[in-house]
Amino acid sequence: MKTPPEGHQPSYQPPPPPARRRLGGVRTTWLIVGALVAALVIGAAFVLPIPLFYVFEPGPVLDVERLVRVRDGRTYSSEGGLYLTTVGVDVSVTFVDLVRAAVDEHREVILESDYTQGASDQEVLRAARLEMEQSQLNAKEVALSELGLAKPTAGVKVVETVEESPAEGRVAPDDLLLAVDGKPVCGPMDVSTLLADREVGDEVSITIRHRDRKRTFDVATAENPQLPGQPFLGVQLEQLERDFEAGEEIEFKTGRIGGPSAGLLMSLALYDQLTPEDITAGRDIAGTGTIACNGSVGPIGGVGLKVAAAEAKGVDVFLAPVGDFEEAQRVATEIEVVSIATFDDAVRYLEGLK
Template sequence: MSDHSTNNKNAYRFLWLSIFLLIVGVCFLIRVPYYAMHAGDAIDTGEVISVDGGFTEKTGNFFLTTVAMKKANVFDYLLAKVNHDLELIPVEDILAEDENDKQYEKQQVENMLESQHSAVIAAFHQAKKPVRVTYEGVEVISVTSDAKHHLKIGDIIQSVDGTETRTTAKLMEFFKSKKAGDQVEVSVLRGKKKVVERATLIPLETGNNKDKRIGLGFLPMDRLHSLKSTPKVNFTTDNIGGPSAGLMFALEILNQLTPNDITKGYEIAGTGTISATGQVGQIGGIQHKVAAAMDKHATIFFVPKDIYEGDDNEAVAKRTAKELGADMKIVPVATLQEAINYLNKL
């Protein structure tokens, strides 16, 4: 075989390799209008939380669970067609209108801080330990499509019709005497500026015909002004965002506050937001968190109970555990107390 023929073959190989590498590179560089989500990690809460002078001897562990998420490219889009562990989520389902990535990341950090604060309050109340709290107001996290107001995401509601309503509980109590169609004046903190917005109240979907509620039509979060607890609780969660670790934070804090080890030797993972009053709320990416818990060989997984119309964490978690063949008990809970009751019976 001549050197010329060999050189031609080598040239063709090099050309096709270059084309292949170019295509692969393009697949990684070109973005698609989705986020790619998959299982993250299960993190020992004892490694990220310490209570001054707390009880740290335990026979089991609590794990918070995370998801990994990034902006999707063409490669992710194609991979998701064959790998069902990778989920594509439309950008508009993640980012609010006019919200960019930096704003979203900042909001996730703030949500994490709020979940920590709520977990401290809920755990200290459960343990009957002293904690002093003041609130800035009720923050607007998202707005429903049928809302009849001009409130913006990030607004902090401080009063309605002159009545102070700096917590969700106070806001709901105020609306009990109202009816759909009533107009109210809502005083909010928007950035550093105080603004008054006029709004019309609407009926809220609760999934329970006996539980008729009236409101503004937005997802609320109590925004803390100050929190002082005795003893002090310390967090090191620099690389974790969002509010979904609240329940597991509260359980870890409670375990360090009291001498009885409530893990009882079990590896316990879970997820769910927590309110200051101990209510557990729905979260996103539940199937990926179940997978993360499995990877850590957890035997118990706490999941937010499905209560209202549209809730699906409990159903999806149970289905995912079954599909993956998980040797892990899925335990739905609506409150911190329900989780504690379950652990006490182990």
């Protein structure tokens, strides 16, 4: 093999470095656009609300003794606590929220239309506030009546009938509506609660006092013009004045909490403050349920979420309306769930804790 002469360089030359490619052209432009669109879509999934959907989730668990206070009267404290439970409603639901709710058993996705029933947001809030006000009156009457400090209210006043409704001509202004399907009523909310599981056109039995005469008859429900698809009696109702003893001024500080589901716990908190005995027996008691003027406890929505909230709070016992008991018990893992039909049921159970 021959070798090149000394000082002679081989003729091999290394290849030149690759030329720098400029970002440009149709393909590169589309890649950039695609990346930007993907980034925007991902960002929107976190921040942009999707209409049509709401998400229910466990809400705050609140010490109801702090929300119901007796002024100008002697009160008693308790070693334990009474807690009302709430459901949080997320009305700005994003795609990410929907995904989270799909994998979280303690979140529920519902259609906005199912929640509002055709009413505006303002109408829904107004109805919730009115339900809370009615619930406070009922809680006050039930607790004070149990203590002999109030006379039970009988009936709700008819202001007028709706034209062309089944009640027109059969119910008159100033009549007293005493009962629906044999169950006493003392406020508009009681009537709405008793009609909640009925369909438009269903017949119900109502008891009316017209002047000094009491009579019971059947009447078909009509569609509520303010809540499409919901039944009502075709009458406008007004709350009667409650007859409470002087010297027991009750103050409710429920703030923005709406709806009727705090009724049972508000009545228990008021009763507890006016009773020398500690009905909590040093335990933390949570619960939910509407309260009627006759002391009956009605079912509510979202009881599973409320049980989850109470367990997260570390509460010992959850009082659930009879109609919600099975669902509450199914969700509970550590908390004791007790079925409650009336205010007296709740008091007897709590007194048995001693």
